[in-house]
Amino acid sequence: MKLSEFRFEIKTKLTVATLIPLMVAIFFCYLAGIFILNAKVAGQAQEKVRNDLNVAREAYQNELSRIYDVIRFTSQFGSTAAAIDAGDRAAIEQFLAPVRLREHLDVMVAVDGYGRVIYRANNPAVYGDLKNTDQYVTRPLKGETVYGTTVIPAAMLAREGADLVRQARVAVRETPQALPSSEAEREDGLFLMVGVPVRDRLGAIVGAIYGGVLLNNNNALVDKIKGIVYETDKNQGKSFGSATIFLGDVRVATNVADNSGARAIGTKMSADVYKKVILTDAKWVGRAFVVNDWYLTAYQPIHSLQGVPIGALYVGMKENQYSSVKTDITLLLSIVVILSALIGVGVSSILGGRLAQPVKSLALLARRLAAGEREVHSDIASRDEIGDLAGNFNEMSQALREREDRIIELNRNLEQKVAERTSELEENNRLLIQTREELLRVEKLAAIGELAAGVAHEINNPMAIIRGNTELLQLSLPEDDPNREEVETIFAQVKRVERIVSNLLIFARRERRELGTVRLNALLHEIVGQIGYQVPLEGIEIVENYDADAAQVGGDSHQLSQVFTNLVVNAIQAMPKGGVLTVETARGKNGGGFVVRVCDTGEGIPPENLSQIFNPFFTTKRSGTGLGLSVTYGIVKEHGGSIEVENLSQGGCCFCVSLPE
Numbered sequence: 001m002k003l004s005e006f007r008f009e010i011k012t013k014l015t016v017a018t019l020i021p022l023m024v025a026i027f028f029c030y031l032a033g034i035f036i037l038n039a040k041v042a043g044q045a046q047e048k049v050r051n052d053l054n055v056a057r058e059a060y061q062n063e064l065s066r067i068y069d070v071i072r073f074t075s076q077f078g079s080t081a082a083a084i085d086a087g088d089r090a091a092i093e094q095f096l097a098p099v100r101l102r103e104h105l106d107v108m109v110a111v112d113g114y115g116r117v118i119y120r121a122n123n124p125a126v127y128g129d130l131k132n133t134d135q136y137v138t139r140p141l142k143g144e145t146v147y148g149t150t151v152i153p154a155a156m157l158a159r160e161g162a163d164l165v166r167q168a169r170v171a172v173r174e175t176p177q178a179l180p181s182s183e184a185e186r187e188d189g190l191f192l193m194v195g196v197p198v199r200d201r202l203g204a205i206v207g208a209i210y211g212g213v214l215l216n217n218n219n220a221l222v223d224k225i226k227g228i229v230y231e232t233d234k235n236q237g238k239s240f241g242s243a244t245i246f247l248g249d250v251r252v253a254t255n256v257a258d259n260s261g262a263r264a265i266g267t268k269m270s271a272d273v274y275k276k277v278i279l280t281d282a283k284w285v286g287r288a289f290v291v292n293d294w295y296l297t298a299y300q301p302i303h304s305l306q307g308v309p310i311g312a313l314y315v316g317m318k319e320n321q322y323s324s325v326k327t328d329i330t331l332l333l334s335i336v337v338i339l340s341a342l343i344g345v346g347v348s349s350i351l352g353g354r355l356a357q358p359v360k361s362l363a364l365l366a367r368r369l370a371a372g373e374r375e376v377h378s379d380i381a382s383r384d385e386i387g388d389l390a391g392n393f394n395e396m397s398q399a400l401r402e403r404e405d406r407i408i409e410l411n412r413n414l415e416q417k418v419a420e421r422t423s424e425l426e427e428n429n430r431l432l433i434q435t436r437e438e439l440l441r442v443e444k445l446a447a448i449g450e451l452a453a454g455v456a457h458e459i460n461n462p463m464a465i466i467r468g469n470t471e472l473l474q475l476s477l478p479e480d481d482p483n484r485e486e487v488e489t490i491f492a493q494v495k496r497v498e499r500i501v502s503n504l505l506i507f508a509r510r511e512r513r514e515l516g517t518v519r520l521n522a523l524l525h526e527i528v529g530q531i532g533y534q535v536p537l538e539g540i541e542i543v544e545n546y547d548a549d550a551a552q553v554g555g556d557s558h559q560l561s562q563v564f565t566n567l568v569v570n571a572i573q574a575m576p577k578g579g580v581l582t583v584e585t586a587r588g589k590n591g592g593g594f595v596v597r598v599c600d601t602g603e604g605i606p607p608e609n610l611s612q613i614f615n616p617f618f619t620t621k622r623s624g625t626g627l628g629l630s631v632t633y634g635i636v637k638e639h640g641g642s643i644e645v646e647n648l649s650q651g652g653c654c655f656c657v658s659l660p661e
């Protein structure tokens with residue numbers, strides 16, 4: 001799986017993003033800290049060891065000063081000059097021997113003005129030898145006080161004291177990193193030596209006293225140095241510093257321990273140190289291999305009076321002592337670094353979590369918004385990019401809400417419009433069907449009219465002859481003729497046929513329209529007044545209800561009279577058992593034209609017949625022609641009007657004729 005396929009939480013990313021620079025910084029701080037510590041510790045260690053060497057040199061010089069004080073003090077005793085001048089060995093012994101013992105001097109010798117030994121406090125048996133080549137004698141005899149370090153060869157050492165030969169003897173041991181030894185033993189002795197002149201009361205030099213301390217196997221001095229230098233450097237109660245006095249490159253006095261824990265006397269300084277300190281006569285401050293381990297060291301050459309390096313003074317401490325300090329400090333630093341890193345992880349994790357929290361809550365709100373929730377609002381008010389994001393989110397949520405409201409509103413309007421358009425369409429459809437029906441009817445009427453006109457025309461002439469002849473027959477028959485009744489019946493039927501023919505001719509619109517002004521109310525009143533001549537009005541109540549404004553319309557008064565007569569006759573015929581005939585006029589609905597209503601209280605028209613009553617020859621009456629309403633329809637249409645019928649809820653029906661003005 002690739003890294004990019006993993007899903008990391010924003011909190012983790014933020015934590016990592018803050019931690020990486022922190023960790024890098026901590027890592028580099030750690031490295032820098034270790035580097036600085038190392039350099040500092042090493043530098044300080046070096047500095048310390050250099051200072052230690054100075055202190056050691058002071059201690060060494062102090063010892064020399066002590067010897068100087070002792071010798072000088074002895075040389076200035078009141079009786080010293082006289083005793084030396086007189087060569088009085090007993091007198092000399094009296095003040096030399098106790099001083100030597102008290103002051104722990106290995107050598108204390110009085111010589112006369114020629115350099116001849118008068119008395120050796122450490123070896124009284126040997127005297128009389130001439131020391132005129134020894135600078136610690138020759139130079140005091142010239143009035144100079146001399147002090148320093150010197151090497152006394154084995155042969156001469158025996159003369160200075162039998163025990164000194166033994167004390168001076170040092171078995172040279174092969175030492176790692178040191179030059180191979182050319183000799184198995186060092187028998188010569190390294191001395192701190194002082195030579196002072198002895199003057200009589202007049203200041204004339206009568207002799208000299210020289211004395212000193214053998215440093216070979218003399219551990220008191222090195223221990224004293226160690227005590228002074230490392231007094232404060234205690235490590236768990238145990239001093240870890242060391243001091244050494246070298247004769248040449250051999251340790252003749254030391255407190256450095258060898259592998260067995262004994263003093264490493266006889267071991268040698270490393271070849272590197274030897275080359276620098278003894279051969280080139282320079283100081284050594286730094287790391288050096290000492291006996292069996294690495295030490296931080298400082299070496300200083302010890303010179304003879306001629307300025308030749310004859311040995312060295314050393315102080316140092318085991319490197320691992322400082323290494324352990326370094327390790328402790330490194331450990332402490334590491335703990336500090338780890339703790340800071342852990343605190344860093346904790347803090348950045350908390351901060352990361354806090355920063356990620358608003359993003360998470362926004363994501364949750366976005367999910368709720370996506371799920372269709374409407375009132376989604378973020379309360380994050382932080383003044384940063386996340387606060388901006390939350391603000392943008394709220395604006396987006398608000399905009400979505402408004403858009404949704406607009407869409408719902410539009411939808412509602414659309415539905416309303418569709419409903420309106422549908423009803424308009426239905427109305428148009430209805431009108432279309434009605435128009436088509438009317439067209440069909442008109443076409444049918446036209447065809448029937450054509451036929452009827454032809455038939456009527458053909459029948460008219462024979463009927464005129466029949467009528468003329470029937471009238472003649474009627475006139476020629478006497479009043480009491482028994483056949484007169486049949487002749488009258490023929491005459492009545494001829495009249496009926498003529499009426500039918502007349503109706504057919506009207507129906508076929510063969511008659512010419514005579515246009516004029518028709519006063520509706522007057523016309524209707526006249527028709528109602530004379531209707532009794534056409535149909536019996538038994539049990540019929542007539543109600544006339546005219547609108548005064550329904551004054552007049554343009555049209556053919558004869559044809560319109562036929563229209564209203566047909567309607568009134570039909571209404572009366574619909575009420576065979578009596579009822580109320582209502583004739584009314586009114587202004588048109590929208591103030592245009594006039595409306596005439598003819599209503600009855602009869603049976604009404606069965607619904608299945610409603611669509612047929614205007615068809616020619618449709619009749620439900622035994623002696624009906626079925627032409628009345630179709631003629632009425634045709635006339636009204638020709639006048640630009642319309643005719644409608646409706647059944648009344650209380651029984652009966654109303655015919656409603658609308659005419660334009």
Ligand code: ADP
Pocket residue numbers: 566570571572574600602603604605613618619620621623624625626627628629630653
């Ligand atoms: P006719 O009167 O000769 O039957 P019409 O064309 O005048 O012919 O009428 C057709 C039919 O319409 C009538 O037969 C009748 O059934 C019906 N009708 C007309 N007027 C009315 C009315 N006022 N009440 C009931 N039915 C009517």
